[in-house]
Amino acid sequence: MSFENLDGGNYQLCFTADTLSGFERCVGVTLYEPQPLSVQSVVNTSNSEVSLVLNGGDTFEIILNGKTFVTSQSSINLPLDRIENTIEIRSTQDCQGVYTETIILSNQVFIYPNPVLNGKVSIYLGDSSIEAAYAELYDFNGNKIYSKEQQATSGVIELNVNGLRPGIYMVQIRTENKLITHKLVIR
Numbered sequence: 001m002s003f004e005n006l007d008g009g010n011y012q013l014c015f016t017a018d019t020l021s022g023f024e025r026c027v028g029v030t031l032y033e034p035q036p037l038s039v040q041s042v043v044n045t046s047n048s049e050v051s052l053v054l055n056g057g058d059t060f061e062i063i064l065n066g067k068t069f070v071t072s073q074s075s076i077n078l079p080l081d082r083i084e085n086t087i088e089i090r091s092t093q094d095c096q097g098v099y100t101e102t103i104i105l106s107n108q109v110f111i112y113p114n115p116v117l118n119g120k121v122s123i124y125l126g127d128s129s130i131e132a133a134y135a136e137l138y139d140f141n142g143n144k145i146y147s148k149e150q151q152a153t154s155g156v157i158e159l160n161v162n163g164l165r166p167g168i169y170m171v172q173i174r175t176e177n178k179l180i181t182h183k184l185v186i187r
Contacts, residue, residue: 008033037096039089043103048080050087050103057091080105084112084124104128104156109173115185119162125175128155134174135159137184140167161186 014026038055053075054060062069064078064087083106089099104110110124125133130152137146137159145164150157159171161184169184 039099063088109180115187121159125155130155136172138170
């Protein structure tokens with residue numbers, strides 16, 4: 001006998017017998033759910049490292065830029081060796097969730113990937129507190145082919161350039177205090 005997909009809580013488990021009329025034995029059962037995975041990250045740009053505070057598990061698997069770290073400590077410092085750093089953290093139990101974060105170590109506008117291969121391009125605006133930017137895209141002849149205000153998440157806006165022909169384009173980004181133009185290559 002097995003039970004699946006039960007939420008944590010109190011249950012009554014009762015047994016009966018087909019051959020014994022009126023037979024019933026019940027016992028109380030309490031199911032506990034693990035705490036959800038909780039991660040706090042603090043980036044130290046001067047040392048190019050991230051400090052992670054981990055809760056909700058006994059052992060944590062951290063994948064940072066493709067490298068795997070395993071720890072049972074509740075805090076760990078890891079080096080950030082790229083401009084764009086990706087982190088994925090999970091505990092030993094999948095039901096606790098997965099934490100993902102992208103950390104960009106730059107105060108400059110950063111477009112990635114460039115050249116674009118899959119139709120989506122992300123633009124880091126140089127400051128994670130920026131909430132929106134106005135983006136314009138021009139073809140090689142100077143014709144405006146895209147113009148829209150974009151909402152930013154952690155200082156990053158995303159453009160879908162799917163359907164544009166391969167070539168060289170210019171992206172113009174306007175925030176409250178700067179105007180930046182970058183070359184974008186679509187393959």
